[in-house]
Amino acid sequence: MAMDQTVINGKGKIRSTLKGEFYTSPVIFDLEKKEIFSKSWLFVGYEYEVADPGQYLTTKVQGENILIVRGKDHVLRAFLNACRHRGATLCSESSGKTGIIRCPYHSWSYGLDGSLRGVPKSSECHEELVNNDTYGLEEVHLQTWHGMIWLNFSENPESLEQQLDTQIMERFGELETFARYQIPTLRVAHSKEYDVKANWKIIVENFQECYHCSAIHPELTAALPEFKSGIGTQNQVGLGASFNENLEAFSISGKGNRPMLKGLLPEDDRLYFGMTIIPHVFINLTPDHVITHRIIPISEDRSIVICDWLFDPEEMAKPDFDPMDAVELFHRVNEQDFEACQWCQENMGSRAYKNGGILVPIEHHVSKFYDYVLESIGMKDA
Ligand code: FES
Ligand SMILES: [Fe+2]
Structure with a gap:
């Protein structure tokens, strides 16, 4: 049965996803390049x-x-x-x-x-x-x-603050929390590049929901128990996810004794904040390091994702500094996420997905992202 874009059960609780062609069509990919990536910071x-x-x-x-x-x-x-x-x-x-x-x-x-x-x-x-x-x-x-x-790349770009600070405000309700992590003072200690056989939007959608967390992220949900519920805190204004009480640091072993980043307040301790900066960046804040992801769309079914782990250079200068325990946690999350993205991309051209799939209410932020994409490329009625 073909599904309507907004309502299928009369209660407005379920929405169909974008149709498969949005993930397979070179024409739509070119439109996104022109209308989204050429106009955004x-x-x-x-x-x-x-x-x-x-x-x-x-x-x-x-x-x-x-x-x-x-x-x-x-x-x-x-x-x-x-x-x-x-x-x-x-x-x-x-x-x-x-x-x-x-x-x-x-x-x-x-x-x-x-x-x-x-x-x-x-x-x-x-x-x-x-x-x-x-x-x-x-x-x-x-x-x-x-x-x-x-x-x-546009001739007359929109203001950078309009694009970026607006999204920080939506995430935190204020600008100070994000600023306390003092990203300009941090340095990249480790970087990984992932070649993902998936459309860029699938990668963004995945980061917008935690419905999948309990199924594919055993390490992440062990570190952040509230993620097991499927309600990620990524998109809840001002909220971070609390560390498991046994966790000393946001690392694969759960161990670590690095001090908090210098600008942080006691209330920032033992919290993880994830956020999406539309159209192509994710930023993850933890007490002793920051992780950034940037998606570089290559084609309708392939994207490069660069993930950087940033630390305080004073910590990096210490002879026993080793970021890999921390790196390994999100590296595993990345691999799990990107594999799942590829599972979906494989079937975007299938007859099964011709009219799209189904979003459940817990994924409502994905729905917001669809609105952004459709409006940007002038296909609101698609
Ligand atoms: S000097 Fe640059 S192409 Fe000839
Ligand atoms: Fe995930």
């Missing part, structure tokens, strides 16, 4: 990685090679990492430090502000090219927020 790295003039990092997002570099004027800028001459990638290393950006192909050179500075053997048109705004590197909007670097 996207998380690409940390400010500390490019703290000094000349420091750069490269990344690939929205199918574009990106170069992020701090200028001699200390301003952080992002450019398309493509030479204006014949298009060669300018910087191939993932990070480094340089005084000038020189193309490896014919040696055109650009200042750290993106301006074209040198064109070898071009005496006849050198003046016309060099220091002419028209031939500098193509700049991409960049802003920082809590030590994180965000890019926006």
Whole structure:
């Protein structure tokens, strides 16, 4: 029986999911790239990685090679990492430090502000090219927020605060709790990249509900017993999940004696906060470390997820510092989640899912996410 988008049992308690084609159609994927990912602020790295003039990092997002570099004027800028001459990638290393950006192909050179500075053997048109705004590197909007670097590909981006602080407010009801974790002071101690054979939305939906927690996350539900109920605290205003009373730290062994992060208050102890920052970031706050996830959609049925574990650099400098006990807990959660996402992706093209599946009330935040996607891509009536 085909299901209506909003009500099927007359009480409005059950909603159908998005139809299978939303997870298999390259046309819808392109629409999402254009209407969601090209218009949203996207998380690409940390400010500390490019703290000094000349420091750069490269990344690939929205199918574009990106170069992020701090200028001699200390301003952080992002450019398309493509030479204006014949298009060669300018910087191939993932990070480094340089005084000038020189193309490896014919040696055109650009200042750290993106301006074209040198064109070898071009005496006849050198003046016309060099220091002419028209031939500098193509700049991409960049802003920082809590030590994180965000890019926006639209010509006139919405305010970064409008996108990000609004979601912090929805999660906490205020901005202070999140700020206490002082992400700008933390450093990545460990990072993992997951190649997930699933549409980006399946990964977001999974993080939006804890209905699956008792079935697939034995370690997580042991650490956070209230997750067994299926009502995750990710989306309940201001609430964190309390640690199991036997747990000393948010780690696979449950052991640990790192101090709380410096800005935290006694009431932040022994709590886990998870949150989604639409469209592509999850942030997990624990007393002694922070975990970030960013989803990079690759195609309609594949996404890369980069997960970083951040700690206080003072702790990292200690000879006995070892993040792996903490890393292992969420690494297992990630593997469990992404495997489940792949179970679903496999059948998105099935006749069984032609009209979508069924959401139960406990998953109501997924429903909110559907509204966001459908509205963004102009398919509210799909
Ligand atoms: S492509 Fe860069 S100098 Fe020719
Ligand atoms: Fe999960």
